[in-house]
Amino acid sequence: MNGFSDVLAETASRLTVPEPARSRILLELAADMGDLYAAYMDRGRSEAQARAAVLEHFDLSDESLRELVRVHDTPLQGMLNGLSSQARSRWERLVLGVVVVGVTIALGRAVFQGGLLASASFFVWPVFAGGALALGVGAVRIRGLFWPGTSGLRNPSRGVSLILGLAGIEVFLGFTGVWIELYRTALRLTQAPGESLVLLVGWLELASATLTLTLSIALATTLLWFLVAGQAGALERQRAALLVKQ
Amino acid sequence: MTGKGVRVEPQSLAKHFNEALILASLEGGPKHGYQLALDIEERSHERFGFKHGTLYPILHKLEKEGLIEGAWSDEGQRGKRKQYVLTPDGSRYLEELRMSWKDLMERFVGVIGEVKT
Numbered sequence A: 001m002n003g004f005s006d007v008l009a010e011t012a013s014r015l016t017v018p019e020p021a022r023s024r025i026l027l028e029l030a031a032d033m034g035d036l037y038a039a040y041m042d043r044g045r046s047e048a049q050a051r052a053a054v055l056e057h058f059d060l061s062d063e064s065l066r067e068l069v070r071v072h073d074t075p076l077q078g079m080l081n082g083l084s085s086q087a088r089s090r091w092e093r094l095v096l097g098v099v100v101v102g103v104t105i106a107l108g109r110a111v112f113q114g115g116l117l118a119s120a121s122f123f124v125w126p127v128f129a130g131g132a133l134a135l136g137v138g139a140v141r142i143r144g145l146f147w148p149g150t151s152g153l154r155n156p157s158r159g160v161s162l163i164l165g166l167a168g169i170e171v172f173l174g175f176t177g178v179w180i181e182l183y184r185t186a187l188r189l190t191q192a193p194g195e196s197l198v199l200l201v202g203w204l205e206l207a208s209a210t211l212t213l214t215l216s217i218a219l220a221t222t223l224l225w226f227l228v229a230g231q232a233g234a235l236e237r238q239r240a241a242l243l244v245k246q
Numbered sequence B: 001m002t003g004k005g006v007r008v009e010p011q012s013l014a015k016h017f018n019e020a021l022i023l024a025s026l027e028g029g030p031k032h033g034y035q036l037a038l039d040i041e042e043r044s045h046e047r048f049g050f051k052h053g054t055l056y057p058i059l060h061k062l063e064k065e066g067l068i069e070g071a072w073s074d075e076g077q078r079g080k081r082k083q084y085v086l087t088p089d090g091s092r093y094l095e096e097l098r099m100s101w102k103d104l105m106e107r108f109v110g111v112i113g114e115v116k117t
Helices: A005-014 A021-042 A047-057 A062-072 A075-080 A085-112 A115-119 A124-146 A160-191 A193-245 B010-027 B033-043 B052-064 B088-112
Strands: B068-074 B080-086
Touching: A005 A021, A005 A062, A021 A047, A021 A062, A021 A193, A021 B033, A021 B052, A021 B080, A062 B052, A085 A193, A115 A193, A124 A160, A124 A193, A160 A193, B010 B033, B010 B052, B010 B068, B010 B080, B010 B088, B033 B052, B033 B080, B052 B068, B080 B088
Parallel strands: none
Antiparallel strands: B068 B080
16 A cells, blocks of 8 residues: 555654544554555646655655654653653653552452441442442453454543543542541531530541542552553554554 | 744744744645645745654644644554644634734845835
């Protein structure tokens, strides 16, 4: 399909844009180069002339690629780009390791210390529902991304941001529950001021149980998103690489 | 002026020049990136040419700002293609650019004077 594989491969090596934007840019370049070549051929140019005209039009200088990177970088990516690739990789692995260990410990405690669930607000149930929904969406995406036949998957990134959104909603619900329970505790305090210490300690117990469960579930959801987003990005890179090699 | 209140200044000429050409081309209908470059070249009788290295960062920036919208279509054996279309915000912005450019050119000619035939 594309006689400009060498140019695209060279551009791909210089295009330091985060996925999936990088793969999409390369796909767009490949498609437009092919179509422009066809347009020049239709206008009566020879193959060599058409190719030369396309290469002249698509002169992607370092400055223009840097501009593309600037457009697509997130503020965090811009900061990380200041580090060397080896340092970035080390930091990313270290942060991931810390998060995995933290989440495992927190989740383990939440599950095996049954008292947490009994002490938590009823708002923790919508949080569990959010976690279950995220797990369901994640399971469907993981099946499509990791099992054979994913080459037919039309849009690997579809639904991935929903998982991250659910993590945010879980945190929101947990904190909302804590504040509503505080309000209810305050109402009880006005009716029974003599029991203030008991009521406040009760709220503290409820709040800490609720937030422990909420944040554990939200962290697990975020890890799931990280896993799925990483594989979706890898699949999009593979497709772009296939297109460049054609 | 409405919306962002665009004001073309001498120091922002290149930016607003390119944006105006691209948005005006899209006003004529959805286009692929390479079609934009060819359309601008044709309509300016080859006076204005776009290297795609310049075009893509501008297109992606305009898309990020919501002034144009890019949509992918699956064209079977030809593979995926991306087309850009002008958004309502982009249309308003283009109108502001037209007014600002008209104002700038009138003031510019007011300083340098008309052509002496």
